[in-house]
Amino acid sequence: MPSMPAVKGDTTILDLHETKATIPAFGLPLPRFLPRRYKPRNVGEWTGHLAFASDLILATRPQLIVELGTHWGEAYFTFCQTVEEHGLSCLCYAVDHWLGDEHAGRYGEEVFDEVQRYNERYYGQFSNLIRASFDDAVSQFSDGSIGLLHIDGLHTYEAVSRDFRTWLPKVKPGGIVLLHDICVRKMDFGVWRLWEEIKAEFPSTFEFHHSWGLGVVRKEGEAASLPFMDYLFNGSPAVCEEVRRYYVVYASHLEHLLGQLPRVAAPVTVVQTSPEIRVQVFPFGATGYSEETSLIHKMTAGAWNTLTFEMPEGNGPGPIRVDPGHQPCLVEVGDILIHSHLSGDLLWSDHASSGTRSFVAAGSAQVLPGGNGSFVTNSDGDPQLILATPPDMQGPLKLTISLRICLTPNPAPEIIGNELGRMKAELEHGKIERDTIANELGRMKAELDRGKIERDTIASELGRMKAELDRGKIERDTIVNELGRTRELLRGAEDRLRRMQDSLSWRVTGPVRRFMTALRSGPRKTR
Numbered sequence: 001m002p003s004m005p006a007v008k009g010d011t012t013i014l015d016l017h018e019t020k021a022t023i024p025a026f027g028l029p030l031p032r033f034l035p036r037r038y039k040p041r042n043v044g045e046w047t048g049h050l051a052f053a054s055d056l057i058l059a060t061r062p063q064l065i066v067e068l069g070t071h072w073g074e075a076y077f078t079f080c081q082t083v084e085e086h087g088l089s090c091l092c093y094a095v096d097h098w099l100g101d102e103h104a105g106r107y108g109e110e111v112f113d114e115v116q117r118y119n120e121r122y123y124g125q126f127s128n129l130i131r132a133s134f135d136d137a138v139s140q141f142s143d144g145s146i147g148l149l150h151i152d153g154l155h156t157y158e159a160v161s162r163d164f165r166t167w168l169p170k171v172k173p174g175g176i177v178l179l180h181d182i183c184v185r186k187m188d189f190g191v192w193r194l195w196e197e198i199k200a201e202f203p204s205t206f207e208f209h210h211s212w213g214l215g216v217v218r219k220e221g222e223a224a225s226l227p228f229m230d231y232l233f234n235g236s237p238a239v240c241e242e243v244r245r246y247y248v249v250y251a252s253h254l255e256h257l258l259g260q261l262p263r264v265a266a267p268v269t270v271v272q273t274s275p276e277i278r279v280q281v282f283p284f285g286a287t288g289y290s291e292e293t294s295l296i297h298k299m300t301a302g303a304w305n306t307l308t309f310e311m312p313e314g315n316g317p318g319p320i321r322v323d324p325g326h327q328p329c330l331v332e333v334g335d336i337l338i339h340s341h342l343s344g345d346l347l348w349s350d351h352a353s354s355g356t357r358s359f360v361a362a363g364s365a366q367v368l369p370g371g372n373g374s375f376v377t378n379s380d381g382d383p384q385l386i387l388a389t390p391p392d393m394q395g396p397l398k399l400t401i402s403l404r405i406c407l408t409p410n411p412a413p414e415i416i417g418n419e420l421g422r423m424k425a426e427l428e429h430g431k432i433e434r435d436t437i438a439n440e441l442g443r444m445k446a447e448l449d450r451g452k453i454e455r456d457t458i459a460s461e462l463g464r465m466k467a468e469l470d471r472g473k474i475e476r477d478t479i480v481n482e483l484g485r486t487r488e489l490l491r492g493a494e495d496r497l498r499r500m501q502d503s504l505s506w507r508v509t510g511p512v513r514r515f516m517t518a519l520r521s522g523p524r525k526t527r
Contacts, residue, residue: 037072037073037344038074043074046074049251051250052208056228067150068151069154080092091127095132096130101154147172148178149175151163157193164198183209206232206243210244216232258308276298276301277329279405283314304402306400310398320389324376324383327407328380330377330405332376334403336399342395348390359388
C-alpha cells in the first residue's frame with residue numbers, strides 16, 4: 001500500500017486533485033502481490049479483494065484470523081499466504097462443514113479433501129480447518145480474541161445476522177470484521193440489509209462495490225492509530241473513492257496476469273512513452289532451448305512490468321531460461337512464480353525478499369556484487385537468467401515474472417544509487433560489527449589478564465600457607481622432642497630417688513631426719 005495523506009480528525013488534508021498528484025501508485029505501476037490460489041476450480045467471487053485483504057493483514061498484524069465459510073479457500077488461503085510470506089505471528093482458522101448450501105450449491109467430499117491437502121502442503125504449521133457449523137465452532141474461541149473475522153456463509157438476512165451477532169463478542173476491541181456480498185440483491189441474499197444496519201450502528205465502516213461487494217467494519221474499542229486504517233475510516237468521500245479505484249485497478253491487473261475476471265469499473269488507460277524491451281522465455285523442451293518454442297513479450301523500459309508466459313507444452317527436464325532484453329541494460333528482478341495452468345496451484349517461486357535468489361546469470365549477464373542477487377547487468381546482446389526450477393513439474397505451466405529494465409548508457413540512477421547506498425550501509429554495518437568484535441576481544445583479553453593475576457595471587461597465597469604449615473610442622477616436632485627429653489629426665493630422677501630410699505644409709509638415718517623435721521617445724525601450739 002502506498003503512503004497515504006495525513007488525516008486530522010474527520011477532515012482529510014488533501015483533496016482528490018492533490019491525492020492523484022501525490023500518490024502515483026494509484027495509477028500504474030501496481031503492487032506486486034501475486035496470490036498462489038487464484039480462482040480455484042474457476043470459482044472467483046472473492047478475487048477482486050485479494051490484494052486488499054493482504055494489505056489489511058500487513059497493516060493490522062492480527063494474532064488470530066477466523067473465516068466463516070471457506071468453500072475452495074480463495075480468500076482464506078490469501079490470508080494464510082500473507083501470514084507465511086511476511087513471517088507474521090498469527091494463527092488461522094477456517095470454519096465450514098464443507099457440504100455446501102442453497103447459495104454455493106451442494107457438493108461432496110472432494111472439496112474438503114482438496115482444501116485439506118492444499119492446507120497441509122503449504123500452511124499446516126499455523127492454519128487449522130474446523131469442520132463444523134458456525135454455531136458449534138463459536139465456543140472454541142475466547143471472547144475478545146479474534147483480530148480479523150471474515151463472514152461468508154449462507155447469505156440470507158437471518159443467517160448472516162445470526163453469524164454476525166453471535167461471533168462479534170469473539171472479536172477483540174478494535175478488531176476487523178469483513179462481510180462479503182454486501183452488494184448482491186438477487187434471490188434471498190440479505191447481506192445488504194445487515195450492512196445498512198451495521199453502517200448505522202458502527203462509526204468505523206468502509207465498503208467496496210466490486211466483486212459482489214465487501215464490507216469492512218471495525219469493532220468499537222481501543223485500537224492502534226494506523227495510517228492505513230485512518231485512510232479507510234476517516235478519509236473524505238473523494239479519498240475513499242480513490243482507495244476503491246486503487247483496488248479495482250489491481251484486480252484488473254491480476255486478472256490480466258492470471259485469469260479472466262468479470263468486468264470491473266474504472267478502467268485505466270496507459271500511455272506508453274518509454275521504449276519497449278523484448279523479454280524472451282525458453283522452455284527446455286525435449287531437445288533443449290529453441291527459438292521455435294520460445295515465448296516473447298514486450299515491456300516498458302524503466303518501469304516495473306509483470307509478464308505472464310503460458311507454456312501449454314510444459315517445460316521438459318531442464319531449467320527454464322529467461323532472456324531479459326537484447327541490448328545493454330540494468331535489470332532488477334522481482335518475484336518469479338510458476339503455476340499449474342490447469343489447477344492454478346503454485347509449483348515454484350523465487351521471491352525478491354528472499355535471502356538468495358534461485359537463478360544464475362549466464363550469457364552476457366552478470367549479477368551485481370552484494371545484496372541477494374536481484375540486480376543484473378548486461379553489456380551485450382545475449383543476457384540470460386537460468387531458473388533453478390525442479391525437473392518434476394509436469395503439464396501446462398504459467399510463468400509470471402516481475403522485471404524493471406533500464407537501458408544503458410542511461411540506467412535509472414535511483415536504482416544504482418539505492419544499490420550503492422545499500423552496499424555502503426552494509427560496509428558501515430560490517431565496520432561497526434568489526435569494531436564491536438574488537439572491543440569484545442579486548443574485554444575478553446582484559447578478563448583473561450585479570451584471571452591470570454588472580455591465579456598468580458592464589459598461587460602465592462597457597463605457597464605462603466604451605467610455608468607456614470612447614471614451619472608449624474618443624475615447631476611441633478621440636479616440642480615433641482623436648483617433651484620426650486623432659487620425660488627421660490623425670491624418669492632418671494625417679495630411679496635415683498627410689499634407689500636412694502632403698503639403701504641402708506637411708507633407713508639408718510631415718511630417725512635423725514624425722515627429728516630434724518620436727519625441730520624445723522617449731523613448737524606445737526596448744527589451746
